[in-house]
Each structure stands twice: as C-alpha cells, then as structure tokens.
Amino acid sequence: xxxxxxxxxxxxxxxxxxxxxxxxxxxxxxxxxxxxxxxxxxxxxxxxxxxxxxxxxxxxxxxxxxxxxxxxxxxxxxxxxxxxxxxxxxxxxxxxxxxxxxxxxxxxxxxxxxxxxxxxxxxxxxxxxxxxxxxxxxxxxxxxxxxxxxxxxxxxxxxxxxxxxxxxxxxxxxxxxxxxxxxxxxxxxxxxxxxxxxxxxxxxxxxxxxxxxxxxxxxxxxxxxxxxxxxxxxxxxxxxxxxxxxxxxxxxxx
Amino acid sequence: xxxxxxxxxxxxxxxxxxxxxxxxxxxxxxxxxxxxxxxxxxxxxxxxxxxxxxxxxxxxxxxxxxxxxxxxxxxxxxxxxxxxxxxxxxxxxxxxxxxxxxxxxxxxxxxxxxxxxxxxxxxxxxxxxxxxxxxxxxxxxxxxxxxxxxxxxxxxxxxxxxxxxxxxxxxxxxxxxxxxxxxxxxxxxxxxxxxxxxxx
Numbered sequence: 528x529x530x531x532x533x534x535x536x537x538x539x540x541x542x543x544x545x546x547x548x549x550x551x552x553x554x555x556x557x558x559x560x561x562x563x564x565x566x567x568x569x570x571x572x573x574x575x576x577x578x579x580x581x582x583x584x585x586x587x588x589x590x591x592x593x594x595x596x597x598x599x600x601x602x603x604x605x606x607x608x609x610x611x612x613x614x615x616x617x618x619x620x621x622x623x624x625x626x627x628x629x630x631x632x633x634x635x636x637x638x639x640x641x642x643x644x645x646x647x648x649x650x651x652x653x654x655x656x657x658x659x660x661x662x663x664x665x666x667x668x669x670x671x672x673x674x675x676x677x678x679x680x681x682x683x684x685x686x687x688x689x690x691x692x693x694x695x696x697x698x699x700x701x702x703x704x705x706x707x708x709x710x711x712x713x714x715x716x717x718x719x720x721x722x723x724x725x726x727x728x729x730x731x732x733x734x735x736x737x738x739x740x741x742x743x744x745x746x747x748x749x750x751x752x753x754x755x756x757x758x759x760x761x762x763x764x765x766x767x768x769x770x771x772x773x774x775x776x777x778x779x780x781x
Numbered sequence: 782x783x784x785x786x787x788x789x790x791x792x793x794x795x796x797x798x799x800x801x802x803x804x805x806x807x808x809x810x811x812x813x814x815x816x817x818x819x820x821x822x823x824x825x826x827x828x829x830x831x832x833x834x835x836x837x838x839x840x841x842x843x844x845x846x847x848x849x850x851x852x853x854x855x856x857x858x859x860x861x862x863x864x865x866x867x868x869x870x871x872x873x874x875x876x877x878x879x880x881x882x883x884x885x886x887x888x889x890x891x892x893x894x895x896x897x898x899x900x901x902x903x904x905x906x907x908x909x910x911x912x913x914x915x916x917x918x919x920x921x922x923x924x925x926x927x928x929x930x931x932x933x934x935x936x937x938x939x940x941x942x943x944x945x946x947x948x949x950x951x952x953x954x955x956x957x958x959x960x961x962x963x964x965x966x967x968x969x970x971x972x973x974x975x976x977x978x979x980x981x
C-alpha cells in the first residue's frame with residue numbers, strides 16, 4: 528500500500544471515528560467533494576458502522592428480553608371479554624348519566640363554563656398518510672398541542688390556509704386568549720365572504736359562537752347559535768339545541 | 782426482573798446514546814411499558830409471543846433513532862413507542878393478510894404519532910445484520926462492537942484482546958470494517974435500511 532492510500536485510509540477512519548478536529552474535518556470534506564471514490568468508500572464504511580450499531584442494539588435488547596424471561600414470571604395479560612367490557616362501560620356510563628341528571632336537576636341553571644365545556648370539541652385537522660405530502664408545521668404543532676407555537680407560526684405565515692385560521696383560533700381559546708380567538712374567526716368569515724367561498728365556514732361559526740359564550744358576549748353567542756341551529760346544512764346545527772340556546776339566554780339576565 | 786435505575790425521559794435518552802447504564806435503561810423501558818403495549822397486541826388478535834417480538838423490534842428501532850439523533854423529544858417516550866408499537870402491529874396484521882385490527886379503544890392515550898415506513902427498519906434488517914456479523918468472525922465482531930457500540934477506547938480493547946499494540950488493533954479494525962462494508966454492499970435493501978435510520 529503506497530503512502531498516499533495509507534494516509535487516505537487513516538483520514539477516512541479518523542473522520543468516521545470522530546477523531547478529527549474542526550480544521551481537519553473541513554479539509555477532509557473539501558477533499559471529499561472532489562474525490563468520488565473517496566466519497567464512495569466513506570459511504571460504504573459508514574453503512575458498515577451502522578450495521579455494527581444495529582447488531583449491538585439488537586443483541587443488547589435481546590439479552591434484556593432473555594434475562595427477564597429467565598428471572599420473572601411474566602404478569603399475565605388479561606384478555607378482555609369484549610361483552611363484559613362493553614357491559615361495564617355501559618353500566619358506568621348509565622351511572623354517570625344518572626348522576627349528571629341528578630346534579631343537573633338540582634342545579635338547573637348551568638353556568639357559562641358548563642355550557643361551554645359541554646359543547647367545545649377540539650378541532651381535528653384532516654391528516655393524510657401519504658409519504659409525498661408533508662404535514663404543515665402549524666398542523667404538527669397543533670397535533671402536539673403546542674398552542675403557543677401554533678399562534679407564533681400563524682402570525683409568521685404570509686399565506687394562511689383557512690384550516691390555519693381554525694387551528695390558530697382554537698389555540699387562542701385553549702390558551703384563554705378568547706378575544707384574539709374571536710378576531711381570528713371573524714377574519715376568516717370575512718375572508719370567505721369576500722371570496723364568496725365557504726371553506727371552514729361552519730367551523731369558524733361554531734367556534735366563534737363558543738368563543739362569544741366564553742367571553743360572556745351572551746347576546747352575540749345566542750344570535751350565532753340560533754343561526755347555526757337553523758342552518759340544517761351546517762355540520763354543527765345539532766350542536767346547539769333549543770334547550771341549550773335557552774340556557775345561554777338565561778345567562779343574559781343574570 | 783426489576784432494574785434498579787429510575788429514569789426520566791431525558792436521562793433515558795442520554796443513557797441510550799452514551800451507553801452508560803444502557804442495559805438498565807432498556808430494562809426500565811421493559812418494566813414500565815411492556816405490559817401496556819403487549820396488552821394492546823394481545824387484545825388485537827396477537828399472542829403473547831407476538832407482543833414480545835414486536836416490543837423487541839420497537840425498542841431496537843427506538844434506540845437506533847435515538848443514537849442517530851432522530852428522536853428530538855417532541856413527544857414523550859411513552860407516546861412515541863406506544864405509537865410505534867401500534868404501527869408495527871397493524872403492519873404485521875396487514876402482512877398476515879388479516880383485516881386491519883380494529884382499535885379496541887383499549888389505549889387511553891389518544892395522542893398518536895404517525896409513522897411512515899421510511900422511519901423504521903424492516904423486520905429482516907436485524908436478522909441480516911446478525912448473519913453478516915457472524916460471518917465476519919469472532920475477532921472482527923468483537924473489535925467492531927467494542928469500539929463502535931460499547932465505546933471502548935483502543936487501549937481498553939487492547940487490554941481485552943491479544944494484540945501487540947494499538948496500531949495493530951487499528952489496522953485490524955479497518956480491515957474488519959472494510960470486509961463488513963463489502964458484505965453490506967451486496968445487499969441493497971440492508972444498505973437502504975441502514976442509510977435511512979443512521980445516515981439519512
């Protein structure tokens with residue numbers, strides 16, 4: 528082996544083994560750019576190193592698994608009887624309902640918070656499991672419930688999708704910035720009206736109605752809830768029944 | 782068997798990366814998550830053995846992602862491996878030509894992370910790697926695993942193996958790695974798997 532290939536071998540291994548300082552790394556990377564065979568050899572050795580790591584991890588996990596088998600009696604996994612489970616949940620749900628009815632009867636005027644909580648459902652953005660489609664940063668932050676991040680991303684984004692408005696509005700509601708939520712939903716409705724579209728209109732009205740309720744704008748809440756209730760084409764028309772709207776109306780007189 | 786160590790998420794990641802108390806960390810993962818994750822599989826058309834196999838695969842994948850710096854802690858470890866367990870099991874059911882297992886609603890944690898097949902090893906990758914390292918021979922296997930996985934220094938390896946000096950060990954390490962690289966090169970699927978997780 529001549530000296531130059533010996534140096535090359537040494538350099539590749541020192542780079543692979545993180546034994547180079549910053550200057551040496553820079554020089555090596557420069558050389559890589561101009562030397563295709565060196566790059567190929569490095570890639571192959573990196574793959575081999577990865578194979579060693581995978582082998583090590585596999586063996587160690589297998590050894591722990593084996594050790595557990597030898598030293599413990601595994602806890603039995605209780606296979607659920609689906610019928611019994613359903614029955615249990617049904618009985619529990621029935622008890623919950625009975626208790627709720629009893630309490631409701633006793634306190635027959637639900638508070639604004641009660642009314643809000645009984646109707647608020649977190650928005651679920653449509654997720655598409657397709658390797659070619661990336662989920663947006665806003666959606667990722669929303670799904671991870673990082674609401675402050677959702678708000679920052681929304682503010683920074685120049686072209687906002689209608690779904691972004693909903694996620695940002697809900698993020699404001701979840702972080703108790705209800706007035707900002709109201710502004711966002713109203714902006715979306717105005718935007719749709721100007722563009723003569725209805726994309727996410729139902730969601731905007733639904734969450735706006737709840738935001739009004741939470742913000743104690745009972746008159747606006749009642750008006751909007753009535754509109755939604757009367758609009759049988761709305762996805763949320765059955766969310767605000769006559770009884771519910773009457774309960775909100777009662778809050779106006781408190 | 783209970784392992785002594787108690788780890789929070791940060792400590793677990795550090796241990797899995799550095800190798801310090803890694804055995805304890807893996808045991809901790811078993812102690813704290815195996816029962817819940819295996820119950821999901823057993824209640825969704827799997828056997829106890831399926832549950833153990835899948836959990837082992839999940840841990841191997843998870844540790845590989847941690848070591849490659851691809852687990853950034855955006856979700857908890859629990860959520861992450863729970864999601865991976867579910868993903869792998871549903872894929873396994875598909876592979877066995879069953880109808881997709883219906884969620885029994887058993888899991889209480891509704892936060893689920895979406896994976897795609899690019900994030901995870903295929904099942905065969907670990908078997909292939911094992912075969913290659915066994916074909917490599919014991920001495921090569923020991924040197925490479927001690928250096929790259931156990932993070933032993935050259936001096937420590939020299940103390941354990943019968944070579945003249947560190948330079949001889951270095952040269953042997955290079956030859957072994959080179960030999961392994963030729964074997965890996967012969968398997969495009971294995972190359973792809975390794976690149977995706979470690980070098981992607």
